[in-house]
Structure formats: C-alpha cells, structure tokens
Amino acid sequence: MLRKKSPRVVVTFHTTTAAMKTEQAAREHDVSGRLIPVPREITAGCGLAWSAPTEAEEALRALLSDIGVTAQNFHHLTI
Template sequence: MSCLATFKTTSMALLFERSCREAGIGARIAPVPRKLSSSCGLACEFPCEERTKAEALAAERKIEVAAVHDLDKI
C-alpha cells in the first residue's frame, strides 16, 4: 500500500524524498493526482507502512508536508 505526501513547494517535496531515502524509506517523486489539490505539482510516494517514520522525519527536519494521502482511498 502506498501513501502520497503533498507539499506547497517543490523544494519541500525534493527535501522529503532525499531525507526519506537517506533514512532507508523507499520514496520517489510523483506528480500530484488531479483529484488532489496542491500549489506544487510534485508529491512524494512512499510505503504506508513507513508513514509514522516518514512523518517523524519530516517534523525533525522541518519539512512542511501539506497532507499525506492513502493512494487506495483517493
């Protein structure tokens, strides 16, 4: 199951992806689906099993995540 983190800026999306990969979380940049709203056209997809770890990492590194969505529910 995959989750998708959305961001207000491209730089936050890229920083989130890099930080996740450094922490061993399999993350990749993806376009924001049309069903979701974001001022930035980039999102980051990662395993939902790693959501708690990814959110803690984002908070620790002051990465501004707009929202996290379960791709199976959108």
C-alpha cells in the same frame, strides 16, 4: 507492463523545495518512497508529491519533523 495498484500514503507539499528536501532526506535515512507527479484525485501547492507504502507513514512523518518540512497533506490512495 503496468504496475499493480497498491495502497499508498501520498504526501503533498506547499513548495517544490520541500518535496526535493524530502526526497534527499528519505534517501539518506532509508525511508521508502519516491517523488511522483501529484495524482489528479488531489491538488497541491506544487506539482510533486511523495508516494510511499502505507507502512512507511510513521517513519515519513518522523522524518519530515526531523528535517523541518511541513507537509501540505497526507492522503491515502490506491495507485
């Protein structure tokens, strides 16, 4: 069964290391989301992106700042 599409914030990264660091920190700090392959609508430095509900964007931006990860870009998509 296919998941229903919903608005998401998709964060791309310059490196896979940054994506993995984000995943680990998000789990430790209960920030919603998961790693996904970069959607074909966008491009990124690495093939992974963080997908989260749009409501989690502020917490995600704060988390990235706290752990010293620079996102390549923030995208708003319905996926």
